[in-house]
Amino acid sequence: MTTEQLLAALGTVEEPDLKKDLVTLQMIQDVVIRDEEISFSIVLTTPACPLKDKLRDDAIAAVRRVDSRARVHIEFKSQTTTLRSDKNEVLKGVKNIIAVVSGKGGVGKSTVAANLALAIAESGARVGLMDADIYGPSVHILFGVRGERPLMTDREGKGWIAPLERYGIKLMSVGLLVDEKQAVVWRGPMVSSAIRQFVTDVDWGDLDYLVIDMPPGTGDIHLTIMQTVPVTGVIVVTTPQLVALADAKKGIAMFSQAGLKAPVIGLVENMSYFTPAELPDNKYYLFGKNGGQLLAAEFELPFLGEIPLIQSIREGGDVGIPAMIGDDPLAKKAFVEFADHAVRGIAMLNARLTEKEVNEILEVNP
Numbered sequence: 001m002t003t004e005q006l007l008a009a010l011g012t013v014e015e016p017d018l019k020k021d022l023v024t025l026q027m028i029q030d031v032v033i034r035d036e037e038i039s040f041s042i043v044l045t046t047p048a049c050p051l052k053d054k055l056r057d058d059a060i061a062a063v064r065r066v067d068s069r070a071r072v073h074i075e076f077k078s079q080t081t082t083l084r085s086d087k088n089e090v091l092k093g094v095k096n097i098i099a100v101v102s103g104k105g106g107v108g109k110s111t112v113a114a115n116l117a118l119a120i121a122e123s124g125a126r127v128g129l130m131d132a133d134i135y136g137p138s139v140h141i142l143f144g145v146r147g148e149r150p151l152m153t154d155r156e157g158k159g160w161i162a163p164l165e166r167y168g169i170k171l172m173s174v175g176l177l178v179d180e181k182q183a184v185v186w187r188g189p190m191v192s193s194a195i196r197q198f199v200t201d202v203d204w205g206d207l208d209y210l211v212i213d214m215p216p217g218t219g220d221i222h223l224t225i226m227q228t229v230p231v232t233g234v235i236v237v238t239t240p241q242l243v244a245l246a247d248a249k250k251g252i253a254m255f256s257q258a259g260l261k262a263p264v265i266g267l268v269e270n271m272s273y274f275t276p277a278e279l280p281d282n283k284y285y286l287f288g289k290n291g292g293q294l295l296a297a298e299f300e301l302p303f304l305g306e307i308p309l310i311q312s313i314r315e316g317g318d319v320g321i322p323a324m325i326g327d328d329p330l331a332k333k334a335f336v337e338f339a340d341h342a343v344r345g346i347a348m349l350n351a352r353l354t355e356k357e358v359n360e361i362l363e364v365n366p
Helices: 003-010 052-066 109-122 188-200 220-228 242-254 291-298 311-318 329-350 355-364
Strands: 028-034 037-044 071-078 094-102 127-131 151-155 158-162 164-166 169-173 207-213 233-238 264-274 303-309
Touching (some): 003 037, 003 052, 037 052, 094 109, 094 220, 094 242, 094 329, 109 233, 109 329, 188 220, 242 264, 242 291, 264 329, 291 303, 311 329
Parallel strands (some): 094 207, 127 169, 127 207
Antiparallel strands (some): 151 158, 164 169
């Protein structure tokens, strides 16, 4: 087989999300052919790509249709995609910025944001987590770093705040800067100033993804973030309850307004159902059923998954060991599947697919 024949064969293999072939997308590199030994690399759009096995199987099948004797060796590389062109602006080393929002408090937004960051990092991506909930920070609790303080570093004559590192990701929260026993009683301008400092004075370095845990509702912090940071997309967290869904609608509507417009990557439903540890196959819909899916359908948004109400998720957060680090396979599986859908949605947005096209692809390939 010649290189031209190999590329022609791989030109029939479609990337399931981007709907173009691997050769057109320039995803094939490092081709080496020695008799029947054929090796090449497939460059993924993200280290967190959940479609590796399908791409491998399809590529091997395409090559063997040309030469059934071929022994195919495939290596995966990753190059996280980004739409950012403002490399001299804020967070210039960050490729994708994900804002995790909710219309109301108490829906588990911080737990979802923390485990999303960990699930993406588990795949090999470089990830940071910014706690932008100034009045009710919780990231320092979820990650077991209560009482710790970030250090200051000097680079090129400027002082920088060095984020803490825990479980392989970088963390910053106002909970690391103030005494837990003291309430943060700040007016809007002071809060906005603190958020800008988290963006401009924290040394985040080079990241594939920065997850921002936003405060609940719609207010000053949301405006500051959206006007200061080039957000790639927004993930909306809700529960199945009618009152939570009503507030989630407001959160979705906020990001369609002029001056704040940001693509919504999708909606995730937390506390979807209760599964007791002793009855792992049972599902009890304590707060209603399919509310998140119906809301996503109403707004023509991708539905990114259901997170069950599991005791281990709550216990892990209380002791600083998030579910992705714990040993409950059901909880971990739910967050991994959710994260897979989220990073696929980001990759498709970066490929300039419309939100409707992203939703259609995620519906076809749940």
